[in-house]
Amino acid sequence: MAQDITKAKSYPEQVGDITFDPKTDRADFKLCDGDIYQYYGTGTTYKGGTKALKQYLLKHYQYKPAYKNITGYVTVRFVVNCRAQTDRFRVLQIDEHYQKTTFNAGFISHLTKLCQSLNNWVAGGTDQRKANTYYYLNFKMLRGRIKEITP
Amino acid sequence: MRYFILLLLFCTPALLKAQTNCDLYTDKAHKNACLLYQQAIEYNxxxxxxxxxxxxxxQACPTFGPSLHEMSVPYLKQGDFYNWKQLMDRAVNADPKWLADRGWCLFKFLRDYQNSFNDLKRLYDIAKGQPGYSSDGDYDLRIIMALNQRYMGNYNLSLKYFKECIADHEKKNWVGLYDYLHLGVTHLLAQDYKGAIADLQRETKKYEKLADTYYYLGLCYKKMGQPKKAKEQFIKAKTLFTKxxxxxxxxxxxxxxxxxxxDIERELGKFGR
Structure with missing residues (x-):
């Protein structure tokens, strides 16, 4: 049965908030003072822009025959702290009809590790004060191949 | 374009006020939904x-489009496309005018060219060929239909929508800021280099300092075997980009x-020192 967000019993302080989970998140990942903003409000980016980010991901993505039935979208959402380090990775998966699904676990692990290995982030904010921000990478998948990466 | 922007500046507050004037609703459910919507948009x-x-x-009115739409936006921006789509589907079912926003976002955020085109074509048919503008105001949605077709590899159909839209705008003297650029790149992809150059030169008249246009002009001249002209365009693109x-x-x-x-530096690098 499809989840209806308009009938939710509660909402996070802000849509998309990621709270610390000791089971999955690094205890040594530190946020700087202040809130966690959205990437588009602070200008958080990757060295060389989206083009460099995509080139890296496409170069290191390794297709396997076990992925051949994977068609849909995978969003990997995470935090870039003010020191341009990343953690708190969360994964959302939907099929080509925008319904929730669960793809091959090895594929999701591979994609998540790829995102975790990106290490040329440029923290947003001002020169005087860099900010913590949320960022996401959305992978459009067709039969196990990456067709598009946004934003 | 300047007149268009001025027109928007003067008209937008009035439009917004009209859109949220809850007294326009005669039934209690819509009026209550509207009043709660107005309170909601006061918060972040x-x-x-x-x-x-x-x-x-x-809860007051499950089909109240403005609330469905506004509630969906943060999910879209934060990459939760499941919840965004669920809400926008309900908005579209309530009123097909929301096809404009759903179709535009399917293009911009999801690169879902087929479903974006389907939405915009449905709206195009309903609106008798005038589907309106993208929510950021940059594009007539016929340009997005054209881009969708281009990204799906259908250059002829893409050019049909480009030309229809641009001819319409030329008559009204308000061609979109990037319309000639995208038309030019489409001609370039279709290997019509002379056509592409004509479009891109029109773009330089529209937006003289846009570096992107000169990069594509350089690519056209390169394809036509005119390296000197190509290099001039790449140098101009770099100057505009960096200075x-x-x-x-x-x-x-x-x-x-x-x-x-x-991209520009890679092309310039091919010329050597």
Whole structure:
């Protein structure tokens, strides 16, 4: 049965908030003072822009025959702290009809590790004060191949 | 374009006020939903307070489009496309005018060219060929239909929508800021280099300092075997990109036909020192 967000019993302080989970998140990942903003409000980016980010991901993505039935979208959402380090990775998966699904676990692990290995982030904010921000990478998948990466 | 912007500046507050004038609703359910919507948009987008008020608005009237749409936006921006789509589907079912926003976002955020085109074509048919503008105001949605077809490899159909839209705008003397650029790149992809150059030169008249256009002009001359002219265009693109001009950039997503400095430098590097 499809989840209806308009009938939710509660909402996070802000849509998309990621709270610390000791089971999955690094205890040594530190946020700087202040809130966690959205990437588009602070200008958080990757060295060389989206083009460099995509080139890296496409170069290191390794297709396997076990992925051949994977068609849909995978969003990997995470935090870039003010020191341009990343953690708190969360994964959302939907099929080509925008319904929730669960793809091959090895594929999701591979994609998540790829995102975790990106290490040329440029923290947003001002020169005087860099900010913590949320960022996401959305992978459009067709039969196990990456067709598009946004934003 | 200047007149268009002025027109928008003068008209927008009136339009917004008209859109949220809850007294226009004669039935209690819509009026209550509207009043709660108005309270919700006073809070930060995506905040708990605002989402709870949208929830109450939709309890009052489950098909109230403005609340469905506004409640969906933070999910879109934060990459939760499941919840965004669920809400926008309900908005579209309530009123097909929301096809404009759903179709535009399917293009911009999801690169779902087929479903974006389907939405915009449905709206195009309903609106007798005038589907309106993208929510950021940059594009007549016929240009997005054309881009969708281009990204699906259907250059002829893409050019049909480009030409129809641009001819319409030329008559009204308000061609979109990037329309000739995208038309030119489409001609370039279709290997009509002379056609592409004509379009891109028109773009330089429209937006003289846009670096991206000169990069594509350089590619056209290169394809036509005119390296000297190509190099001149790449040098101009680099100067505009790094010093005196502008380049395509958007805080949310990579733009269609966006050029990076590394693209320009790679082409210049091929000429040697």
């Amino acid at each position: 987008q995506g905040s708990r307070e605002s989402q709870l008020l949208f929830q109450r608005s939709l 005196t001009g502008y380049h395509r950039n958007d805080p949310y997503c990579e733009e269609p036909d966006q050029v990076y400095l590394s």
